[in-house]
Amino acid sequence: MAGLSPASRTMTRAGKLGYLPMSFNVGREYLAGHWYRYMQGAEESGFAADRNEWRVAHNILVADTDEEALDLAVNGAMGKTYREWMLPGYARGGMLPAMVPELGVTDPDDVPIEYLAEEKWLVGSPDTVIKKLQRDLDASGGFGKIISFTFDYLDQPERYRRHFELLGTEVIPRIKEITHRTEPLAELGRPAGIED
Numbered sequence: 001m002a003g004l005s006p007a008s009r010t011m012t013r014a015g016k017l018g019y020l021p022m023s024f025n026v027g028r029e030y031l032a033g034h035w036y037r038y039m040q041g042a043e044e045s046g047f048a049a050d051r052n053e054w055r056v057a058h059n060i061l062v063a064d065t066d067e068e069a070l071d072l073a074v075n076g077a078m079g080k081t082y083r084e085w086m087l088p089g090y091a092r093g094g095m096l097p098a099m100v101p102e103l104g105v106t107d108p109d110d111v112p113i114e115y116l117a118e119e120k121w122l123v124g125s126p127d128t129v130i131k132k133l134q135r136d137l138d139a140s141g142g143f144g145k146i147i148s149f150t151f152d153y154l155d156q157p158e159r160y161r162r163h164f165e166l167l168g169t170e171v172i173p174r175i176k177e178i179t180h181r182t183e184p185l186a187e188l189g190r191p192a193g194i195e196d
Helices: 009-017 028-045 066-075 077-092 113-120 126-140 157-175
Strands: 022-024 055-058 060-062 122-124 145-148
Touching (some): 055 126, 060 126, 060 157, 066 077, 066 113, 066 126, 066 157, 077 113, 122 126
Parallel strands (some): 022 055, 055 145, 060 122
């Protein structure tokens, strides 16, 4: 069951029902709140949750260099999708403040795609993508599965194929053994913005 909004009550429901949790990583700042909500539901129903089963869907683009990955993300299908569809949709739903709280914006035209690629998305060389992923793991307390969004790169198939090659040969082998301890709710600090 997937959660999107900060302090998602859907995540509480997922925990109560023992469903596998999934978060759309719109902003790493509220991932810890998703897990907290999931644990609230799980402990209320007596379900033994496992942080390593938590899935997070993310924008990922790997290239041989940071510069190439940034160009492919910003000037390719990922950037176009965000400029033309995702950011306007998040704005209509009031989600831009959750997506980029540090920018203090509500207008999608005020969110630079370059900023998203550099600060929010897992975009870069294999080393950079792993460093960015670690930043998300640290902010969230850890999750066990990552799901990559896909984009229509029919105009650049070789570059996009290379992304999948690097993801499969350089990134996944270095992260696949990462595991996390599942703390009881009493050990989790209440994340900002979580109120009962």
